[in-house]
Structure formats: structure tokens, C-alpha cells
Amino acid sequence: MHCPFCGNSDSRVTDSRDSDEGIRRRRECLSCGARFTTYERIYASSLMLVKRDGRREEFSRDKLMAGIRLACARRPLPTGVIEKIVDDIESQVVASGKSEIPSHVIGEAAMDRLKEVDRVAYIRFASVYRDFEDLESFQEMLETLSKGEDPASKAQLALFKDALALDAEKKPRRGRRPGSPARPGAEKR
Ligand SMILES: [Zn+2]
Numbered sequence: 001m002h003c004p005f006c007g008n009s010d011s012r013v014t015d016s017r018d019s020d021e022g023i024r025r026r027r028e029c030l031s032c033g034a035r036f037t038t039y040e041r042i043y044a045s046s047l048m049l050v051k052r053d054g055r056r057e058e059f060s061r062d063k064l065m066a067g068i069r070l071a072c073a074r075r076p077l078p079t080g081v082i083e084k085i086v087d088d089i090e091s092q093v094v095a096s097g098k099s100e101i102p103s104h105v106i107g108e109a110a111m112d113r114l115k116e117v118d119r120v121a122y123i124r125f126a127s128v129y130r131d132f133e134d135l136e137s138f139q140e141m142l143e144t145l146s147k148g149e150d151p152a153s154k155a156q157l158a159l160f161k162d163a164l165a166l167d168a169e170k171k172p173r174r175g176r177r178p179g180s181p182a183r184p185g186a187e188k189r
Helices: 061-071 081-096 103-117 119-129 135-147 151-169
Strands: 011-019 022-029 035-040 048-050 056-058 100-102
Touching (some): 061 081, 061 103, 061 119, 103 119
Antiparallel strands (some): 011 022, 022 035, 048 056
16 A cells, blocks of 8 residues: 555554444555555455345356347447456445445346447347346246246246347348337336
8 A cells, every 4th residue: 555645565554443334544644644445345256136125146247248138239339348348347346345245236238338338238138138037047047948948938938038039130132121029128117
């Protein structure tokens, strides 16, 4: 921890206490005598997501990445965009200094970012995500899908396929329009 005034790295802790922002420490620079405050924060790897029903689960960068990757499948995105989105969301969460965060905050942050980079990926993510209670349910579905067929998840799978179909509809070279399917998910809530 460098002194913000002289840059010296030796300081003495004069006081230490818990606060909402983390562990607050008063320090005194051993070189110039300046006093400053530091906060020790919880890293995102131990961040807990609070689901709507009150259950908690550890934030998983990998799960978030998997959900966003699936939404972006076969989309012409520059390399590194998905990692950047996940990095940004993770650092936002870390910067908040909270140890618990509602899971929908993460899902909404992902939707906001996808909206900026790719409309189709955004629609895929949003139309599936919004039909579930929260990102957790979405992730559970992704896991089920990746494991193989589970009859219980058929309705959810159909929804996701509808979301993918939006992608196909956008391709301009079709001579005839398909019958107008209801737009999945878009108008809910
Ligand atoms: Zn100093």
C-alpha cells in the first residue's frame, strides 16, 4: 500500500474497523507522516448471488461466460468481446464492494452489454432470460441442455429455440416470409 502523498510503501495501521465498504483501516505513512484510509474488500470470487426466492449461490464467472457465449453463438463478434463483457460485469460487482448482490442485477447487466454489441445475441439472451426467474434458472437450463435431453426442460428448450429462430428470420435472402410466429418473450413483463 503506497502513500498517496509521497509514494512510500511503509505505513502503520492506526485503526481498523468493519464498515459497509469493507474493512476500513486508518494508516500513517512512516516516511512523511501523512494519514490516509484504505478499505479491504471482498473479491468477486466469494460474492454471493441472492435469488428471488432468497437462496444464495456463489457468483460464477464461468457460468456467466457460458450464458453469454451461448447467446453469442455464431454471431460475428470480434475476439475478446465476450471476455470483456464478463470482465466488466465482474469488476462492476467488485467495485460495488458488496458481498451479496441480487442475481437479476447480473442478468440485467449482461443484457445491457449485449444490447450494445449485438442485437441478435441480446434478443436471444433476453427472451430466454426474461422468461426465467433469474439468471440462475437460465444457467440451470443451460446445464440441462448441455447434458442431453431432459423431458422436463422441453418447454424451456422450445423457448430457447424460438429465440434462435429470430436469428434465422433476420436473414434477408428468403424469398417468402414464414407465417408470422408470435415473438417469443419480447413482450413479457
Ligand atoms: Zn508518505
